[in-house]
């Protein structure tokens with residue numbers, strides 16, 4: 156189990172936290188949590204403000220293949236795959252790697268990349284519709300924090316169950332290091348139900364017996380930037 160930032164090559168994105176906070180109310184949050192058209196492709200107040208393929212996951216896929224030592228013939232799963240950008244890029248950078256995705260959003264799956272049609276499953280991270288030890292590698296990027304604490308434990312248990320190689324698993328989750336980062340995150344956040352300090356997450360990983368690698372999505376205080384393009 157190691158801390159490693161496999162999303163380090165994503166461009167840093169700047170966020171207008173004040174604007175998000177101003178527009179946020181219970182109805183906006185409820186709509187965002189449906190993970191439908193509004194979350195992915197509606198106005199920025201509801202989520203991504205347009206979730207489109209632009210190739211930015213290609214270097215991430217390369218880093219994953221190298222770090223997790225993925226190889227042709229292995230079977231990999233991306234939990235919270237959305238429209239399948241990472242699934243597509245993992246297949247392109249490692250031809251012969253058998254990659255699948257799972258997401259709770261039928262909207263995302265219905266608007267997936269052409270290359271991944273038939274590879275994406277509609278489902279919930281809480282109960283994965285796959286046999287025990289059926290994958291060599293499982294990743295979940297900015298997904299399981301959308302569950303409450305007991306849901307996170309269940310989802311990590313499911314990863315343990317379906318993946319025969321814990322050293323080839325990677326989870327990235329929302330986190331904060333300071334009170335200021337927590338405030339900033341709470342002003343920005345739409346869908347996350349569990350956000351902890353890195354130490355808090357590591358405790359949760361131990362409790363779930365999760366043995367894979369991990370990293371944090373942190374909204375940094377200085378200029379409200381974040382590595383990657385986490386939707387919330």
Ligand SMILES: C[S@@+](CC[C@H](N)C(=O)[O-])C[C@H]1O[C@@H](n2cnc3c(N)ncnc32)[C@H](O)[C@@H]1O
Pocket residue numbers: 190234235236237238257258259260263278279280281295296297298301302384385386387
């Ligand atoms: C912040 S987005 C991340 C998408 C993608 N992994 C990325 O990093 O661009 C969270 C994704 O998790 C999905 N999701 C949320 N809750 C889920 C659950 N319980 N099971 C499976 N997918 C879920 C959402 O539909 C969405 O596609």
